[in-house]
Amino acid sequence: MGDRVAGTAGVSRGGYVRYLDLINSVSRPLPPMPVADLGPPVLTPLGVPLAGARVMLLGSAGVHLREDPPFAPVNDLGFRRIPAGTDPARLRPSHPTPMRRPGLRDVNVVFPYRRLAELAADGVIGGVTEVHLSMLGAIKRLRALADEVAPAVAAEAREQGADLLFVVPLCPACHQAMAVVARVVERCGLPTVCSTNARDITMLVKPPRSGFLNFPLGNCVGRPLQAGEQRAACADILALATRSEPAAMIVDLPFQWPDPTWPEQVAAQYQQEADVLRRQRASEFHHGVHYAADEVAAITGRF
Numbered sequence: 001m002g003d004r005v006a007g008t009a010g011v012s013r014g015g016y017v018r019y020l021d022l023i024n025s026v027s028r029p030l031p032p033m034p035v036a037d038l039g040p041p042v043l044t045p046l047g048v049p050l051a052g053a054r055v056m057l058l059g060s061a062g063v064h065l066r067e068d069p070p071f072a073p074v075n076d077l078g079f080r081r082i083p084a085g086t087d088p089a090r091l092r093p094s095h096p097t098p099m100r101r102p103g104l105r106d107v108n109v110v111f112p113y114r115r116l117a118e119l120a121a122d123g124v125i126g127g128v129t130e131v132h133l134s135m136l137g138a139i140k141r142l143r144a145l146a147d148e149v150a151p152a153v154a155a156e157a158r159e160q161g162a163d164l165l166f167v168v169p170l171c172p173a174c175h176q177a178m179a180v181v182a183r184v185v186e187r188c189g190l191p192t193v194c195s196t197n198a199r200d201i202t203m204l205v206k207p208p209r210s211g212f213l214n215f216p217l218g219n220c221v222g223r224p225l226q227a228g229e230q231r232a233a234c235a236d237i238l239a240l241a242t243r244s245e246p247a248a249m250i251v252d253l254p255f256q257w258p259d260p261t262w263p264e265q266v267a268a269q270y271q272q273e274a275d276v277l278r279r280q281r282a283s284e285f286h287h288g289v290h291y292a293a294d295e296v297a298a299i300t301g302r303f
Helices: 019-026 098-105 113-121 142-159 172-187 199-205 227-242 262-272 274-284 291-300
Strands: 054-059 063-065 080-083 091-093 131-134 164-168 192-196 209-212 249-252
Touching: 019 172, 019 199, 019 262, 019 274, 054 113, 063 080, 091 098, 113 227, 131 142, 142 164, 142 172, 142 291, 164 172, 164 227, 172 192, 172 199, 192 199, 192 227, 199 209, 199 249, 209 227, 227 249, 262 274, 274 291
Parallel strands: 054 131, 054 164, 164 192, 192 209, 209 249
Antiparallel strands: 063 091, 080 131
16 A cells, blocks of 8 residues: 655555554554455446446435435434435535535535536436435444445435446545445446545455545545536546456546645644544444444455
């Protein structure tokens, strides 16, 4: 996964953030954040040309209609249907992490449904489903996620006529949870593509096909209010659906964040907010038991 830069915990020589190293460093004395190291995933071929494929979006930022209650901050195993024609002003991400801030400025950064509609209008994809799906991906109950939620997502996508599921994770925990969903959906016979800003986690959990955008977490498919950049990133990720090998592919996307020192800035921010991170990680424990580690162990034994 690349060497760390001396003196900068969590930053690789390749210039990307190793979020697990960073989280584990600043949240001591807690045990390491558990993330599953899984085997190769199943790959399901795209059954139609990309230009004829109907795409469904699955986002993990907890985007919801403003008139509806927000998602639970942790272990919300439900998903919600967001009509494809919804006005962006009616949508809001409810994920508790500060990484939702770019999505507060521009919901399409974390839930790029408008970008998919534009790509359909341009003929890059065949169309979009009538509804997209939204979850809040801070999920530690991985067995229930794999056994109950992911098959339901696959069934919903099939019912909506999707040929391809585009998965967009937000936070580090989301990257694990949504990768598990993508793996199960692919096992159910529906191809998936994923965005990722957390290369180290994606390398471990191994969703079937991922496009790595080396931007700060929260800028899932580009910078806020940069529609052209978002659209181009989405197109590059969607194009991975036409590839049948290698399994667990991670393709670097050709975009650069304007400030090259951003990884060091992210590492410094994590250090400054160490108490906040420790409080967030408290959800991994129940009555003193690190149940999240048990969930990871159970998933690792099954995939």
